[in-house]
Ligand code: SF4
Protein backbone atom coordinates (compact mmCIF):
# COMPACT_ATOMS: atom_id res chain seq x y z
CA UNK A 1 0.00 0.00 0.00
CA UNK A 2 1.36 3.42 -0.99
CA UNK A 3 2.05 5.64 2.03
CA UNK A 4 0.30 8.97 1.88
CA UNK A 5 1.98 12.25 2.77
CA UNK A 6 0.70 13.96 5.91
CA UNK A 7 -0.36 17.60 5.82
CA UNK A 8 -1.19 19.38 9.09
CA UNK A 9 -3.55 22.34 8.87
CA UNK A 10 -2.30 23.84 12.14
CA UNK A 11 1.06 24.95 13.49
CA UNK A 12 3.45 22.54 15.15
CA UNK A 13 3.65 22.73 18.95
CA UNK A 14 1.03 25.49 19.03
CA UNK A 15 -2.15 24.00 20.51
CA UNK A 16 -2.20 22.86 24.11
CA UNK A 17 -4.96 20.71 25.51
CA UNK A 18 -4.93 19.43 29.04
CA UNK A 19 -7.08 16.33 29.42
CA UNK A 20 -6.64 16.41 33.22
CA UNK A 21 -8.36 19.79 33.32
CA UNK A 22 -11.11 18.75 30.90
CA UNK A 23 -11.99 15.37 32.43
CA UNK A 24 -13.07 13.73 29.23
CA UNK A 25 -15.55 15.79 27.23
CA UNK A 26 -14.60 13.68 24.17
CA UNK A 27 -15.74 10.58 26.08
CA UNK A 28 -19.30 11.86 25.55
CA UNK A 29 -18.90 12.60 21.83
CA UNK A 30 -16.76 9.73 20.54
CA UNK A 31 -19.72 7.39 20.38
CA UNK A 32 -18.26 4.93 17.84
CA UNK A 33 -14.86 3.78 19.03
CA UNK A 34 -12.57 1.86 16.70
CA UNK A 35 -11.03 -0.95 18.79
CA UNK A 36 -8.21 -3.30 17.84
CA UNK A 37 -8.90 -7.00 17.31
CA UNK A 38 -7.40 -8.03 20.66
CA UNK A 39 -9.59 -5.52 22.53
CA UNK A 40 -12.74 -6.54 20.63
CA UNK A 41 -12.18 -10.20 21.61
CA UNK A 42 -11.39 -9.23 25.20
CA UNK A 43 -14.59 -7.13 25.46
CA UNK A 44 -16.68 -9.94 23.92
CA UNK A 45 -15.23 -12.59 26.27
CA UNK A 46 -14.95 -10.63 29.52
CA UNK A 47 -17.71 -8.03 29.26
CA UNK A 48 -20.32 -9.99 27.32
CA UNK A 49 -23.20 -7.48 27.74
CA UNK A 50 -21.11 -5.09 25.61
CA UNK A 51 -20.88 -7.64 22.74
CA UNK A 52 -24.21 -6.36 21.43
CA UNK A 53 -22.59 -2.97 20.90
CA UNK A 54 -19.65 -4.22 18.83
CA UNK A 55 -20.07 -4.20 15.08
CA UNK A 56 -17.80 -4.59 12.06
CA UNK A 57 -17.05 -2.05 9.37
CA UNK A 58 -15.07 -4.15 6.88
CA UNK A 59 -12.32 -5.73 9.00
CA UNK A 60 -12.52 -3.04 11.67
CA UNK A 61 -14.30 -3.53 15.01
CA UNK A 62 -16.32 -0.60 16.33
CA UNK A 63 -17.78 -0.27 19.83
CA UNK A 64 -20.86 1.90 20.08
CA UNK A 65 -20.97 3.86 23.33
CA UNK A 66 -24.10 5.97 22.91
CA UNK A 67 -23.95 9.29 24.72
CA UNK A 68 -21.35 8.34 27.29
CA UNK A 69 -18.48 5.88 26.98
CA UNK A 70 -18.95 2.58 28.85
CA UNK A 71 -15.45 2.98 30.32
CA UNK A 72 -15.82 6.47 31.73
CA UNK A 73 -16.04 6.42 35.52
CA UNK A 74 -15.88 9.06 38.24
CA UNK A 75 -12.13 8.49 38.24
CA UNK A 76 -11.88 9.03 34.48
CA UNK A 77 -11.10 6.41 31.83
CA UNK A 78 -10.71 2.91 33.28
CA UNK A 79 -10.30 0.98 30.03
CA UNK A 80 -6.60 0.21 30.56
CA UNK A 81 -7.26 -0.92 34.16
CA UNK A 82 -9.53 -3.60 32.66
CA UNK A 83 -6.69 -4.87 30.44
CA UNK A 84 -8.14 -3.38 27.25
CA UNK A 85 -6.02 -1.18 24.98
CA UNK A 86 -6.95 2.46 24.62
CA UNK A 87 -9.00 2.67 21.40
CA UNK A 88 -7.14 4.32 18.49
CA UNK A 89 -10.14 6.71 18.18
CA UNK A 90 -9.36 8.06 21.65
CA UNK A 91 -5.61 8.34 20.98
CA UNK A 92 -6.31 10.23 17.77
CA UNK A 93 -8.63 12.79 19.38
CA UNK A 94 -8.53 15.84 19.01
CA UNK A 95 -6.99 15.21 15.60
CA UNK A 96 -9.20 14.41 12.64
CA UNK A 97 -8.18 12.98 9.27
CA UNK A 98 -9.41 13.71 5.79
CA UNK A 99 -8.06 11.43 3.08
CA UNK A 100 -7.18 12.52 -0.47
CA UNK A 101 -5.43 10.49 -3.19
CA UNK A 102 -1.95 11.59 -2.09
CA UNK A 103 -2.40 13.11 1.37
CA UNK A 104 -3.81 12.61 4.82
CA UNK A 105 -5.02 16.06 5.80
CA UNK A 106 -4.83 16.33 9.58
CA UNK A 107 -6.81 19.06 11.31
CA UNK A 108 -7.82 19.79 14.84
CA UNK A 109 -11.15 19.59 16.71
CA UNK A 110 -11.45 22.34 19.30
CA UNK A 111 -11.34 20.86 22.78
CA UNK A 112 -13.17 22.82 25.49
CA UNK A 113 -9.98 23.50 27.43
CA UNK A 114 -7.53 24.14 24.64
CA UNK A 115 -5.23 27.14 24.70
CA UNK A 116 -2.53 28.38 22.40
CA UNK A 117 1.15 28.01 23.06
CA UNK A 118 3.77 25.36 23.55
CA UNK A 119 3.65 23.09 26.60
CA UNK A 120 4.14 19.44 27.52
CA UNK A 121 0.54 18.86 26.33
CA UNK A 122 0.80 20.72 23.01
CA UNK A 123 0.25 18.80 19.80
CA UNK A 124 3.57 18.08 18.13
CA UNK A 125 3.77 16.82 14.56
CA UNK A 126 6.47 14.34 15.50
CA UNK A 127 4.34 12.64 18.19
CA UNK A 128 1.17 12.79 16.09
CA UNK A 129 2.56 10.80 13.16
CA UNK A 130 2.72 7.49 15.06
CA UNK A 131 -0.82 8.03 16.45
CA UNK A 132 -2.13 8.76 12.95
CA UNK A 133 -0.39 5.67 11.54
CA UNK A 134 -1.76 3.52 14.36
CA UNK A 135 -5.26 4.70 13.48
CA UNK A 136 -4.74 4.17 9.74
CA UNK A 137 -3.44 0.64 10.39
CA UNK A 138 -6.76 -0.34 11.99
CA UNK A 139 -8.23 -0.07 8.49
CA UNK A 140 -11.00 2.19 9.81
CA UNK A 141 -12.76 4.06 7.00
CA UNK A 142 -11.65 7.67 6.65
CA UNK A 143 -13.54 10.75 5.58
CA UNK A 144 -12.66 11.26 1.90
CA UNK A 145 -12.31 14.47 -0.04
CA UNK A 146 -14.60 14.54 -3.06
CA UNK A 147 -12.94 12.65 -5.99
CA UNK A 148 -14.01 15.51 -8.30
CA UNK A 149 -11.32 17.75 -6.84
CA UNK A 150 -8.16 17.58 -8.94
CA UNK A 151 -4.69 16.69 -7.70
CA UNK A 152 -3.52 20.11 -8.92
CA UNK A 153 -6.07 21.89 -6.71
CA UNK A 154 -5.03 19.78 -3.71
CA UNK A 155 -1.32 20.53 -4.31
CA UNK A 156 -2.13 24.23 -4.62
CA UNK A 157 -4.01 24.16 -1.34
CA UNK A 158 -1.20 22.37 0.50
CA UNK A 159 1.34 24.89 -0.84
CA UNK A 160 -0.98 27.77 0.08
CA UNK A 161 -1.39 26.42 3.59
CA UNK A 162 2.32 25.84 4.17
CA UNK A 163 3.07 29.42 3.03
CA UNK A 164 0.23 30.72 5.16
CA UNK A 165 1.53 28.93 8.24
CA UNK A 166 5.01 30.45 7.70
CA UNK A 167 3.53 33.93 7.26
CA UNK A 168 1.46 33.57 10.44
CA UNK A 169 4.57 32.47 12.35
CA UNK A 170 6.48 35.45 10.96
CA UNK A 171 3.68 37.82 11.92
CA UNK A 172 3.61 36.42 15.43
CA UNK A 173 7.36 37.02 15.80
CA UNK A 174 7.41 40.44 14.17
CA UNK A 175 4.30 41.96 15.65
CA UNK A 176 3.87 39.96 18.78
CA UNK A 177 0.25 39.78 17.61
CA UNK A 178 -2.21 38.88 20.33
CA UNK A 179 -3.91 35.61 21.06
CA UNK A 180 -6.97 36.83 19.24
CA UNK A 181 -5.24 36.74 15.85
CA UNK A 182 -3.75 33.33 16.53
CA UNK A 183 -7.06 31.94 17.62
CA UNK A 184 -8.67 33.04 14.37
CA UNK A 185 -5.88 31.45 12.42
CA UNK A 186 -6.19 28.28 14.42
CA UNK A 187 -9.49 27.22 12.84
CA UNK A 188 -9.06 28.70 9.42
CA UNK A 189 -6.93 26.26 7.47
CA UNK A 190 -8.98 23.26 8.56
CA UNK A 191 -12.14 24.91 7.22
CA UNK A 192 -10.51 25.48 3.83
CA UNK A 193 -10.73 21.74 3.11
CA UNK A 194 -14.50 22.14 2.97
CA UNK A 195 -15.84 20.83 -0.34
CA UNK A 196 -17.36 24.18 -1.24
CA UNK A 197 -14.01 25.97 -0.94
CA UNK A 198 -11.97 23.20 -2.58
CA UNK A 199 -14.29 23.32 -5.60
CA UNK A 200 -13.17 26.90 -6.32
CA UNK A 201 -9.86 27.65 -8.11
CA UNK A 202 -7.15 28.75 -5.69
CA UNK A 203 -6.84 32.24 -7.17
CA UNK A 204 -10.46 32.88 -6.20
CA UNK A 205 -9.91 31.78 -2.60
CA UNK A 206 -6.99 34.07 -1.75
CA UNK A 207 -9.09 36.70 -0.03
CA UNK A 208 -11.17 34.24 1.97
CA UNK A 209 -8.91 35.00 4.92
CA UNK A 210 -10.27 38.57 4.89
CA UNK A 211 -13.84 37.29 4.83
CA UNK A 212 -13.04 34.88 7.61
CA UNK A 213 -11.53 37.60 9.81
CA UNK A 214 -14.61 39.75 9.15
CA UNK A 215 -16.87 36.91 10.31
CA UNK A 216 -14.77 36.39 13.44
CA UNK A 217 -14.89 40.12 14.17
CA UNK A 218 -18.68 40.14 13.87
CA UNK A 219 -18.94 37.16 16.20
CA UNK A 220 -16.41 38.41 18.72
CA UNK A 221 -18.99 39.40 21.32
CA UNK A 222 -20.73 36.03 20.96
CA UNK A 223 -17.39 34.28 21.54
CA UNK A 224 -17.34 35.50 25.12
CA UNK A 225 -20.52 33.63 25.92
CA UNK A 226 -19.93 30.41 24.06
CA UNK A 227 -18.33 27.12 24.86
CA UNK A 228 -15.15 26.90 22.78
CA UNK A 229 -16.28 23.70 21.08
CA UNK A 230 -19.37 25.45 19.65
CA UNK A 231 -17.48 28.37 18.20
CA UNK A 232 -15.93 26.47 15.32
CA UNK A 233 -19.37 25.30 14.09
CA UNK A 234 -20.77 28.81 14.19
CA UNK A 235 -17.76 30.36 12.46
CA UNK A 236 -17.80 27.67 9.78
CA UNK A 237 -21.49 28.20 9.00
CA UNK A 238 -21.18 31.97 8.92
CA UNK A 239 -18.00 31.85 6.86
CA UNK A 240 -19.55 29.57 4.24
CA UNK A 241 -22.65 31.78 4.13
CA UNK A 242 -20.51 34.85 3.59
CA UNK A 243 -18.61 33.10 0.81
CA UNK A 244 -21.91 32.46 -0.94
CA UNK A 245 -22.31 36.24 -0.94
CA UNK A 246 -18.72 37.02 -1.86
CA UNK A 247 -19.66 39.07 -4.92
CA UNK A 248 -21.52 41.58 -2.79
CA UNK A 249 -18.66 41.69 -0.34
CA UNK A 250 -16.34 42.60 -3.22
CA UNK A 251 -13.44 40.92 -1.48
CA UNK A 252 -12.69 38.39 -4.17
CA UNK A 253 -10.51 39.43 -7.07
S1 SF4 B 1 -11.97 16.78 24.85
FE1 SF4 B 1 -9.80 17.21 24.38
S2 SF4 B 1 -8.92 18.02 26.30
FE2 SF4 B 1 -10.86 16.99 26.80
S3 SF4 B 1 -10.24 14.91 27.38
FE3 SF4 B 1 -10.77 14.88 25.21
S4 SF4 B 1 -8.82 15.20 24.11
FE4 SF4 B 1 -8.52 15.82 26.27
Ligand code: SF4
Pocket residue numbers: 024026027028030069070071072073076077078079086087090
Ligand atom coordinates in the same frame (compact mmCIF):
# COMPACT_ATOMS: atom_id res chain seq x y z
S1 SF4 C 1 -12.18 4.53 26.15
FE1 SF4 C 1 -11.58 5.97 27.74
S2 SF4 C 1 -10.72 7.73 26.62
FE2 SF4 C 1 -11.90 6.53 25.15
S3 SF4 C 1 -13.95 7.47 25.15
FE3 SF4 C 1 -13.97 5.77 26.62
S4 SF4 C 1 -13.51 6.70 28.60
FE4 SF4 C 1 -12.91 8.15 27.01
